[in-house]
Amino acid sequence: MTQLSDTVKLNDGASMPRLGYGTYKVGDDEAQEAVEAALATGYRLIDTAEMYGNEVGVGRAVNGSGVPRSEVFLTTKVWNDHHGAKAAREALEASLERLGTDYLDLYLIHWPSPKQGLYVETYEALLQAKADGLIRSAGVSNFNPEHLEQVHEGTGVWPAVNQVELHPYFNQPELRAWQAERGIATESWGPLGQRTGSVLAEPAVTAAAEAHGRTPGQVVIRWHLQNGCIVIPKSAKPSRIAENFDVFGFELTAQEVAAISALETGERQGIDPASGER
């Protein structure tokens, strides 16, 4: 399996690369160079968001890279202050403008923002945008099963993707299984688990790295892939952008995967979507 052929078939028939490049905290000024480095390395999935404030730089890189647009899988997300049918459509059109493209491969609702009570209506707007050809796939982020159930009840459709916090300290095995049963692809954000504590310094990770002659970052990215997740590590450093992509030449043993999964703490590093804080 090579990086480019390793794709997931989404529940709407589209194919999505399983390894991508995340751009959170990459500023608009540095995004162009970073995404150009990612595309030159071979990444074909690029993840941004309205909220990251870097869509102009990301778009410049995608459009100037020489890689045909049809070979890049571009994701962005609608932020919480643009929930509702009209606001979401306007946010999508503004993202397309900033990205300099006439379609997205995947558009996500960034958070359910349950206090607003508008995520089902917002998802309907995404489905309308799909019907209108502005997006190829519609998905969500940070949705718990209760939010996914509401979307399904309101629209008859399960989102193609749910992008959630997922790393060895917070494995989300129940959510992964629940989503797999419904054909919802799981995409891991914060995959290296570096926000609190350091997954990369854990003995279970460093031992596997040593055994395979790989880096801790590569081992954790493999752990995601072998768990069936789509994974989008971010680095602003060209050497790490390359390192994080070079993960297809080895395989963790079942014991190594289990030892890394045993790092589970049950604690999120980010906000619980059910809390309504976002």
Ligand SMILES: NC(=O)c1ccc[n+]([C@@H]2O[C@H](COP(=O)([O-])OP(=O)(O)OC[C@H]3O[C@@H](n4cnc5c(N)ncnc54)[C@H](OP(=O)(O)O)[C@@H]3O)[C@@H](O)[C@H]2O)c1
């Ligand atoms: N939907 C959501 O709510 C949500 C939330 C958060 C993130 N995301 C998405 O998920 C992507 C990834 O999450 P993230 O950026 O929060 O975290 P991450 O990719 O898990 O970690 C990024 C951090 O790890 C460092 N790093 C990267 N590769 C490394 C390596 N091989 N060895 C050691 N350190 C390494 C980076 O530093 P350097 O840059 O200095 O290399 C950066 O500090 C984001 O960029 C964004 O696209 C989505």
